[in-house]
Amino acid sequence: MWLGGGFSGGTIMKMLRAAVLWAGLLVMAACAPMTIKGDPAREAQADRVLALTIAGDNEAVYAGMSPGLDKATTLTQLAAVRAALPKTPPPPGKTLGVFRMTSTGGDQYVLTRQYDFPGETVFAQTQMIKTADGRWVVNNFNFNKATPEQLKANDFSLMGKSPLHYGMLAVMVAVFGFIVTTVGFALYRRRWGWAFVSLFGFVCFQLNWATGAWGVQPIYFNLLGASFIRAASPLAPWILSVSFPLGATLFWAMRKYRPKPPKAPKAKKGKGAREPFVSTPDDFSPVVETNKEP
Known part of the structure; x- marks a missing residue:
């Protein structure tokens, strides 16, 4: 059976499966370092x-x-920082985040690094500025520590989660697949406005993957209806969000997936164009002859 003169039921299922597959790959990418x-x-x-x-x-x-x-203030602060840090030489670091800004006030470079000490991990954020003579100097820095247990608690893992976690993930994949499929249909039918509106979800339901805390944001626009984000620090949890696909739902409810009706051809008028003949009853009235006297 063909729907709307362009897609079969099998084609629709293939598009849905492809969209769900892409959503699954995005979730797997979130787990990769x-x-x-x-x-x-x-x-x-x-x-x-x-x-x-x-x-x-x-x-x-x-x-x-x-x-x-x-x-004097700096040396006092350094002594306090040293008391909280491990007492062994730091292992090789790994860069987690880089931010560079150039302005009239000078160049700034902010670097976030991770150092895996035995039994704990140190996260260091160092802000450097460029002086007038071209040297890079440290303007400020701070350190945070975490145990392996604390880091593991914020990892994206499917083990030991509640039904709310699994339900949220399933809804995210379904909404993402639904929106991608709808946008594909809208583009095929050349309904550009509907394709754009269908890209977004409205109203946002958010879930903290680490703690299970959730919340709702009534005024929110979510591209592709679903997202999962995390701050640069591994100490930050994953935040999952999903929105109602209002535009995509209206696209199907209003049957915008059907082909556009063909436009009626316009009559061309030019020089020497003949006007159409319109008949009247008088044009076909019988002719009655009467006898004339000689």
Whole structure:
């Protein structure tokens, strides 16, 4: 059976399966580790700050910092930071996030690095600025620690989750597949406005994958109806969101998947064009002859 003169039921099912497959691949990609490459010179500078802080060489750390920082305050803060850090030399770091900004006030470079110490992980964020003479100096930095258990709690895992977690994931995949399929139909039928409207979901239901906490945002637009995001830090949880596919639902409810009706041809008028003949009753009235007297 053909629907709308263009797609069969089997074709529709194939498109739905393809959309669901892509949604599944996106979920799998979220579980895969992501590697970000930063400037090797800035990475080495951030590693040196951590190593010197752990070693207690606060004078050397201050020498590489911005000249505008108060020395006494900085040295006191460095001593407090050292007390909270591991006492072993730092292992090789891994870059998690890079942010660089160029403005009239100068260049800034913010680097987030991860260091896996035995039994705990340290996350260091170092902000560096470029001086007038072209040197990069440290403006500020901060450290956070986490145990393997804390990191595992924020991982995206399907093990040991509640029915709410699995239901949320299933609805996300279904909404994503429904929207992608609808947009494909709309583009095929050349209904450009409907294709654009169908891209978005409205009203947002959000779920914290780590804690199971959920919430609703009434005024929200969600591209493709579903998303899963996480901040740059592994300490941040995954946030899943799904929205109602209003545009895609209206597309099918109003039967916009059907072909557009053909336009009536317009009559062309030009020089020498003959006007159409319109008959009247008088044109076909009988002719009655009467006898005339001689």
